[in-house]
Amino acid sequence: MDLASTEESVSELLRRGLDWLTRITRFDLATLFLLKDERLVAVAARGPLANAKVRGHVLKLAEFPMVRQALETRRARAFTEEDHSGEGDPFDGVLDLPPGHSCMVVPLCSGERRYGVLTLDRSECETYPQAVVDLVEVYGQLLATALQNAEQKAAFERLHRQDHEHAKLLESQLGGDSEGILETSLSPVMRDLARRARQVAETDTPVLLLGETGTGKERLARAIHRWSPRADEPFVTINCAAIPAGLLESELFGHVKGAFTGATRDRAGRFQMAHGGTLLLDEVGELPVELQAKLLRALQEKTFEPVGSDKTVRADVRLLAATHVDLQQAISQRRFREDLYYRLSVFPLRLPPLRERLEDLPQLCAFLLDEQSRRTGRRGMRVTSEGLERLAAYGWPGNLRELANVLERATILSRVPELGPDAFDLPVREKALTAAPTVSAARAEKSEKVATLAAVQREHILRVLSLTKGRIYGPGGAAQLLGLKPSTLQSRMKKLGIARQDQFIVESPS
Numbered sequence: 001m002d003l004a005s006t007e008e009s010v011s012e013l014l015r016r017g018l019d020w021l022t023r024i025t026r027f028d029l030a031t032l033f034l035l036k037d038e039r040l041v042a043v044a045a046r047g048p049l050a051n052a053k054v055r056g057h058v059l060k061l062a063e064f065p066m067v068r069q070a071l072e073t074r075r076a077r078a079f080t081e082e083d084h085s086g087e088g089d090p091f092d093g094v095l096d097l098p099p100g101h102s103c104m105v106v107p108l109c110s111g112e113r114r115y116g117v118l119t120l121d122r123s124e125c126e127t128y129p130q131a132v133v134d135l136v137e138v139y140g141q142l143l144a145t146a147l148q149n150a151e152q153k154a155a156f157e158r159l160h161r162q163d164h165e166h167a168k169l170l171e172s173q174l175g176g177d178s179e180g181i182l183e184t185s186l187s188p189v190m191r192d193l194a195r196r197a198r199q200v201a202e203t204d205t206p207v208l209l210l211g212e213t214g215t216g217k218e219r220l221a222r223a224i225h226r227w228s229p230r231a232d233e234p235f236v237t238i239n240c241a242a243i244p245a246g247l248l249e250s251e252l253f254g255h256v257k258g259a260f261t262g263a264t265r266d267r268a269g270r271f272q273m274a275h276g277g278t279l280l281l282d283e284v285g286e287l288p289v290e291l292q293a294k295l296l297r298a299l300q301e302k303t304f305e306p307v308g309s310d311k312t313v314r315a316d317v318r319l320l321a322a323t324h325v326d327l328q329q330a331i332s333q334r335r336f337r338e339d340l341y342y343r344l345s346v347f348p349l350r351l352p353p354l355r356e357r358l359e360d361l362p363q364l365c366a367f368l369l370d371e372q373s374r375r376t377g378r379r380g381m382r383v384t385s386e387g388l389e390r391l392a393a394y395g396w397p398g399n400l401r402e403l404a405n406v407l408e409r410a411t412i413l414s415r416v417p418e419l420g421p422d423a424f425d426l427p428v429r430e431k432a433l434t435a436a437p438t439v440s441a442a443r444a445e446k447s448e449k450v451a452t453l454a455a456v457q458r459e460h461i462l463r464v465l466s467l468t469k470g471r472i473y474g475p476g477g478a479a480q481l482l483g484l485k486p487s488t489l490q491s492r493m494k495k496l497g498i499a500r501q502d503q504f505i506v507e508s509p510s
């Protein structure tokens with residue numbers, strides 16, 4: 001037994017074990033030794049002779065062949081006067097016991113495990129009778145079995161704790177663990193949403209998650225998976241907007257070797273990977289029309305053919321889809337199949353934008369700061385009430401994702417744990433940026449004071465820059481989102497005075 005990890009329950013067991021022994025036989029000293037690396041270490045002692053020196057006494061097995069023999073044969077034995085003179089006394093140098101005193105060694109073994117020995121000593125010079133030795137031997141067996149149970153229980157609890165910690169770590173890495181926030185939300189809309197999500201999670205019904213970018217659609221999808229009977233099976237996601245249209249079919253349904261240039265081996269698609277579990281089709285509105293028919297069939301019949309194969313594959317998948325675009329509009333523009341839409345939208349769940357659930361701001365900030373502390377190493381960060389007021393006054397076009405970014409930036413830059421209003425580098429125009437992209441332009445037009453074209457452009461660029469955290473270049477950068485060349489965007493920004501006035505960090509390509 002690993003002494004360092006000897007758990008409370010084991011120590012308690014040993015203590016009580018020695019107490020019971022007093023009812024079986026007489027002794028002046030009963031000592032429990034546990035075996036560690038061929039040495040016996042005294043961990044507990046009872047009786048008038050027990051003292052601090054006895055506890056902690058160490059015996060090398062090699063120096064006490066009869067003790068070793070008791071352990072190997074698993075038989076208790078009484079020491080005779082002869083034995084003492086041959087091998088010496090285990091307590092020589094520790095106790096002043098008369099030569100030939102009563103002594104017995106009892107192995108503590110259970111199954112394959114050798115835990116140690118129990119020794120009994122009496123000052124009288126009289127060998128323990130065999131009947132007593134037999135009785136204490138049985139007692140030793142019972143004690144060893146109890147030790148084994150306690151050890152297994154401790155190991156099980158340790159494992160369970162580790163498992164729990166692993167699961168928690170994994171969840172937080174996956175961005176899970178926020179179901180609590182969904183369900184304890186102060187926003188009635190969110191609470192109702194969480195309730196409905198839990199209900200639908202129990203079924204295999206497809207769910208369509210709607211909401212602006214960053215409102216938590218993917219996070220809710222993960223929660224639905226975890227709440228579902230498929231929770232122990234894979235959760236697979238695919239972002240239809242992030243994969244070039246030409247590769248999407250093979251990503252979704254897999255391909256066989258030789259299906260196209262570069263297909264050097266068979267490869268399973270996300271549908272097969274998600275077999276038994278859940279597949280989230282993120283940005284489903286971006287799915288090319290040609291693929292939509294195949295998806296519909298995969299949904300209805302649970303079968304499909306990998307690219308380049310005529311063999312039908314079966315996959316049992318619960319489908320969740322998410323989009324921030326208006327699919328009805330996409331249908332009217334013939335970019336989205338109506339039959340697929342109805343199939344996907346059996347159970348739509350719309351996530352409210354952050355600006356419509358500001359009552360959750362304090363709880364969300366606390367949650368996100370805590371979650372980020374693992375990454376930033378800054379524990380105990382909190383937003384002051386003035387800081388919260390400032391955050392509540394902002395429109396959050398990037399929703400929870402933007403909030404997470406703003407908080408992380410503030411945490412890194414702040415020297416103190418309290419984040420006040422000045423800690424946040426929010427885009428200057430705050431509420432003016434609150435409306436969704438197209439709405440903001442429309443609103444500007446409708447407004448009594450009609451904004452100039454430059455003002456609308458400026459507002460739009462600012463909004464996109466705040467979404468990309470000021471990044472212009474690369475995939476997902478502002479230039480790509482706006483459909484402009486980076487150099488064009490930069491010169492337009494210069495003209496509109498954006499970079500200088502609004503202090504955006506504008507990265508240059510390295």
Ligand SMILES: Nc1ncnc2c1ncn2[C@@H]1O[C@H](COP(=O)(O)OP(=O)(O)OP(=O)(O)O)[C@@H](O)[C@H]1O
Pocket residue numbers: 175178181182211212213214215216217218219220282322323324364367368400401404
């Ligand atoms: N309930 C929540 N509590 C805390 N953080 C959340 C919650 N929901 C989402 N977030 C955080 O907000 C960010 C965006 O979430 P998510 O990716 O789920 O949004 P989305 O709506 O799928 O975004 P997009 O439409 O851009 O794909 C993530 O960092 C996520 O961890």
